Amino acid sequence: MKLIAKFLSSSTLCFSIITFLLLGSEVFINKAEISVAKSREKTLNSIEKVICLQVALAHQIEALKDYLFLAQNTIDMRRYQRAKLEFTTCLQELDSLMPDVEEISVIQRRHQNIIRLANSLESTFYSVPETQQDIRALNSFSKDIQLYLKSLAKTTEYRDDITRKKAQQLKQISRLAKYVIIVSIFLVFLVQFKLIFLPVINSIKQLKEGTNKIGKGELNHRLNLKTNDEIGELAAGFNQMTIQLAESRQKLGDKLQELTLVNHNLNTEIENRNRAEAELQKSLGLIQSEKMSSLSQMVAGIAHEINNPVNFIHGNLTHAETYSQELLNLINLYQQHYPNPVPEIEDELEAIELDFLVEDFSKLLTSMRMGTERIIEIVTSLRTFSRLDEADIKKVDIHQGLDGTLLILQHRLKTQNNRPEIRVIKDYGKLPLISCYSGQLNQVFLNILTNAIDALEEQNRTRTLEEIHAYPSQIRIQTFTNTDKTLATIKIADNGCGIPSNVLEKLFNPFFTTKPVGKGTGLGLAIAYQIIKDRHHGKINCYSEPGKGAEFVIEIPVQQTH
Template structure:
């Protein structure tokens, strides 16, 4: 091969090398562009993922807010329904109390005169008996057959029992009127002890002994408390809810203990925890501390554990069986004390020992409600 051929070959190789170099440069440029494009796509993809995550988080927050709003609306609706029911009940109670009160007052007033007339007639008959019966065998026989002496004594007792009965009805009617407070101003100065007593009168049938339990003892220790400004009807509703819960707790404890001691092998007579030894008791104490009125309502019932106490003021929370409660009593009570009366509603409870609720309201409310 000649020198010329070598030079030609070298030139061809150099040309091929230049071509390969350019192709390599273009490949490198394409690689760089591809990397940049991939980085952009990756960043775009990551941005899309982050946006989706943010959207999901926002949706979850909005969903939670909507759920809470729905619960609040449901609670408010139930509260309005319950308030409307209490208002309707109060109107019904006030109406019935008014309708019963008139004839009962009439009967009670007339019984006093009837008793006096009866005494006069009996005295007259006794006088007639003493002066005329000896000469009238028919009258003497009639007196003996009808046991006039017994009638004379029992008739007076009968009149007294009727007077006591009408007096008892008057007390019940007055308790109904005091409990409803619908014939008075909604916000006024009242004696809270009258409200508690009227509530106990309303619940009297539940406090009495039942076939499966003894009577519930109510201990009242009232302090010296002046008239306080409050929404009397609403405050009585709080007393009603808390005392009803205390009765339920006592009945639950007695029922559970009776079931336990009825098990085979359990000797109730040898146990100090036997339900027959339990005296179901509700203790009500009132006192004035500085400018606060405090009402303590405690029971020696079933008590509550921590899981229950964390939710007792929540709407629709209840430990009672279906049909026994809606879970609104303490929820509404809390609103009445805290929102309507600027007060506090606290509790202390020990499972198996009992529960105490403490109602605290200022003697005078601050500002206009």
């Protein structure tokens, strides 16, 4: 399983567990809070109704007493009726809130006594003794009901206290649930670290030890990392690179021995010819010419034999740097998202000296690259010595360079299984011979034409054959000079999908590419820009709009000034 797949699957599992814990605790706590809130609201309403009963009872007794003392005034009786209605309503509401309390039914029965007494007072005129007797009865009924109301108030206060305790317990449960979730999250991430992150660290440690041994010349060392991820692929590539490096060193040693032997033979021959110099004065130029020709051919052959394995090693170093950088980026992401690892992890990081490992690993790869680059420089020097490369400015026909580049790319321009050929329209003007580095200029043409073909093929993947035939892919090349024939212009345009403005402004930046990983390095146009601007003192620009293709315009002086 790839590292990214391991990370995503483990992260998904962690997220699911955490989500389940959070949602479960949230649902439980919400339900409990709603239950407690309803119970609390019911209790507060009950207390309110008890107070309402006490007030209504007092108003009833007060109205009846005023009725008895103030010559049975009907206003007092209406006051009583209003208070009685309020009392009865509150009592019914309280009964619905507290149906299991017996005091309510007792109060209802006691209140009926007051109602009956009030009804009798309304229909009969009483004497003073009878009035005093009724007052005593009212006081008795009132005290009796007040007693039960106080008992009822204590009951509601008790229930309110229980509700508050439940709320307090709920807060404690909520706090405990948060602690449990935090501990669970910590354990989940600890397991993730042990299963994914720690093996990556150990693998990089082995990789660092392997590079140290290779750097010391132990080319028989092999990495024993058999994992089904990028680290396993890197280890396999590293082992393959080591094998190729050992073979190349052996071949280089053999070639050097051969070169030493040939050089010894040449020196012997030169000495013999020098001894005959007096007799062969007129032939000296020919002898020297033969010697240089032989040496040139020999050096060219050796350079060719060395160049192939060194290029293979040099190319693999790029992949090794890419893989190692991706692994180091992954470790950096872990450090950003988990900046405070557990003590065990911190001890391991200190033990392997991760910072030094990262820094030293890059230096090791850099030193290996410097070695291969040095060999390439030597090969280039040998090729230059043998005059296989021309590095000086020469006057050349630009059109020949363009045609030669198109010939190299003919296999990509011709008809393919899924598309017709890409047409090339040449609109060549009359150009004089241009002073330039022809090989480098041809490299610029190659990079631009390759990008144009890539853009057209990318566009054709989303089109049918009918659409391609109706609007065929084509590349137009136009050349001309300015009026005083001091500046040559080369335009290379395609009718592909075009380039967005945000990409266009970064087009010549080194390592910038829109192609998938492994399809492009982002150096082609950067190198082209350097060749045109720095080496030829010219200009290169790109003009494009999405859906309208792209056009590269190159301007270089006809004569180079130093």
